[in-house]
Amino acid sequence: MPATAPNRSAATPRGARSAIRRRIQRRRLATAWTEEILGWCDGRWWALRVPVLVYLAYAWIRHTQLPTYQSLFKGLNLGIHELGHFVFAGLGEMPAVLGGSFLQCFVPILAIFMFLYQRDYFGIAFSFGWLGTNYFEVAVYAGDAVLKRLPLVTPGGGEPIHDWNYLLGNYGWLRHTETIAGAHAAMGHLCMALSLAAGGWLTWLMFRSALRRRLETGL
Template identity: 40%
Template structure:
């Protein structure tokens, strides 16, 4: 055999080179390289996804093979919300359209629960907690639907619900000085046992009571924007889903 280091020819039975003293077994161990299996498929590592691509996928991705039964159910719901939302948008705050609708009964338990949950943070947060929790519920539902179930149409419906909640609060805010709005239990803010309601107290504490009408219209405007956003988002999702029907 030939020494791999110095090239000296020698007997195959030797354990080391007679010229340079290289130990063949140690040399072989060091030079052994594990060759990859060429038949084994190469798995490419996923490229890191930037935040823009992630949000685009989260908000607008549509799965292939949409069930027509579920799709047309969503279309029907979208039409109902479109008509209902249009009625709210073109109604005045003074009409109390949102507060007199079925949705007010949906929102009311969350409003009252908010007073209980936030009472541990003081009187101001206890009063604010009702309205705050009423707004948080559709936001929480939208996040769960987006992240957990990847239901972006359901999240768009929650944005509509968020807008309706802003509209639902607007007459309450608008009544902060007048205190004539009927409250839970049949009283008004003026005739209630404590002589005020949430937003009269909140705006008095912050010094914003003279701006109650402006804040009410701002709340109604935000509600209108949320509904329009929900219509655009939900409509686009339905358009994409129609292209992916089974």
């Protein structure tokens, strides 16, 4: 007798049904998420968000035109950077030096998760913009590792240490300075794009909700 082909008729429908169920679940999740955001935007004042987005767009342009541009976040970012050195000082010299740039990028990430927990979606978008300014600043600092032209801040006194010259020099990576700086700058551009795209969308939803209310009430 000729060999019978394996019966795959049962396995194929099961696989197809599983794929369909997954697609349905993803659509339901996306729908629920969209409805939650629409509900969150309803009744919120869009005009308050516009100046924030305008400044973030301006800061992005300025950072692109002039890498050493100092945004309104500069003082806060620098304070967190210096705090990072003290926070990680007990772990040794290398963690203490790295801690400055690490903490100034990590705190905005914490803010993103905090706003996510609070379901403050515009706060999330804003925090991505803030994170972007930190990446731009770290890119400039890392890019200065070889030439060391930037003025250094030493709150505790003593001989100033150029963080990135120390870090890259210890690992023999000074020849990769431009690549590392470019990677941080790319992250800055990505964060700014996410911030403005998400923030602009949320602001548009707020405006549309306010316009609909005015049309419905005739005010």
